[in-house]
Amino acid sequence: EAQVTQNPRYLITVTGKKLTVTCSQNMNHEYMSWYRQDPGLGLRQIYYSMNVEVTDKGDVPEGYKVSRKEKRNFPLILESPSPNQTSLYFCASKIGQGAGNTIYFGEGSWLTVV
Amino acid sequence: GENVEQHPSTLSVQEGDSAVIKCTYSDSASNYFPWYKQELGKRPQLIIDIRSNVGEKKDQRIAVTLNKTAKHFSLHITETQPEDSAVYFCAAGVTGGGNKLTFGTGTQLKVEL
Numbered sequence: 001e002a003q004v005t006q007n008p009r010y011l012i013t014v015t016g017k018k019l020t021v022t023c024s025q026n027m028n029h030e031y032m033s034w035y036r037q038d039p040g041l042g043l044r045q046i047y048y049s050m051n052v053e054v055t056d057k058g059d060v061p062e063g064y065k066v067s068r069k070e071k072r073n074f075p076l077i078l079e080s081p082s083p084n085q086t087s088l089y090f091c092a093s094k095i096g097q098g099a100g101n102t103i104y105f106g107e108g109s110w111l112t113v114v
Numbered sequence: 115g116e117n118v119e120q121h122p123s124t125l126s127v128q129e130g131d132s133a134v135i136k137c138t139y140s141d142s143a144s145n146y147f148p149w150y151k152q153e154l155g156k157r158p159q160l161i162i163d164i165r166s167n168v169g170e171k172k173d174q175r176i177a178v179t180l181n182k183t184a185k186h187f188s189l190h191i192t193e194t195q196p197e198d199s200a201v202y203f204c205a206a207g208v209t210g211g212g213n214k215l216t217f218g219t220g221t222q223l224k225v226e227l
Contacts (some may be wrong), residue, residue, distance in 0.1 A: 035217075042203060042219035043158070090157060096159030100146040100165065104185070105157040 002027050004106035006091045012112045014082055021076040021109050023091030026110040029093045029104075032074040033058070034066065036087040039106075043090070049074055115140040118206050120218030127194050128226055135221045137204035138186040144206040147180060147187045148215070152201045161202075162189070165209070194225045 006023045008060065014021050033048035035058075045058030049068040063085055065077040074093075078085060091106040118142040127133045137147075141183050147164035164187065171222045175194075175205045180187040187206075191198055199221050207215035 031165075040219060042120075043217040046215075098209070100163075102148075102160050103215065105159070107157050 002104065004091055004093050004104050004110050006089075006106035008109060010110045012114065014114055015082055015107075018113075019078050019081060021089060021091075021111070023074045023076065023106060024066060024072050025074075025093040025104070026072065026090075027093060027094035027095070027104065028071065029095050030071070031096065031101075032068065033092045033103075034064070034074070034076045034085050035090045035092060035105075036060065038087050046076070046089075048066050076079065079113075083113045085102075085111065087111060116144060116214065116216040118204060118216045120204050120221060121138040122221060124222045124224070126224045126226060129194060129196060131194055133191045133198070133223055133225075135189045135202055135204070136186060137188070137206075137224070138184075138219050139206040139216075140185065141206070142185065143208050144181075146154050146207045146209045146215075148180070149176075149178060149189050149207050149219075150203040150205065151152075152220075154200070158203060161182055173210065179191065191223075194223075196225050196227065199223055199225045 007046045028052045033041045034046040041075045044060045045068040046064050049055045091108045094101040094103045134199045145166035150158035151161045152158040154210045164180050175192045177190045203220050204218040205215045
């Protein structure tokens with residue numbers, strides 16, 4: 001079954017404590033991306049990767065890091081989380097380049113920073 | 115860059131009525147316009163999309179229209195049912211080159227019995 005899997009699904013953490021949200025896809029997609037969803041703001045892109053070792057900033061990259069060492073994995077790293085990073089995070093993937101390919105979203109990770 | 119505006123932010127309709135959600139975009143290069151549905155607590159999923167070489171596309175009770183001149187596109191849901199209640203996102207992007215897909219801010223649709 002085609003899947004984008006992210007973990008953890010729910011996390012409460014404290015300000016400044018580094019955390020990583022993992023993302024893995026089994027569809028051999030070149031393109032992967034991270035979004036955050038906040039009320040009234042929709043889905044905003046944090047970082048994206050067009051292939052292994054190729055990453056780039058999205059609209060709201062501040063406070064986040066990513067890496068793409070393998071095609072299937074695209075972890076999101078919060079080096080020093082702050083309360084304004086409390087949000088619902090979605091990992092996504094799609095085949096190839098170009099916006100015209102269907103995006104597959106993971107199930108989302110609810111992150112609360114206190 | 116692209117800017118997508120979506121209206122209304124909330125929409126309440128009676129079961130069986132039609133619902134229309136509208137989006138405008140700013141980048142004339144955009145040629146791909148998908149719509150995603152997000153049920154409560156779940157991930158967004160693609161429900162329909164349209165490319166700039168067509169003006170309308172239908173899939174059972176849902177349809178999308180595109181006016182490239184005016185830079186707006188709309189989602190139409192007919193004969194609404196309670197299971198249509200969800201948040202709907204429009205998006206705009208460019209195929210075959212840039213990967214950027216810009217999303218609207220979402221519309222909370224509630225279908226009342």
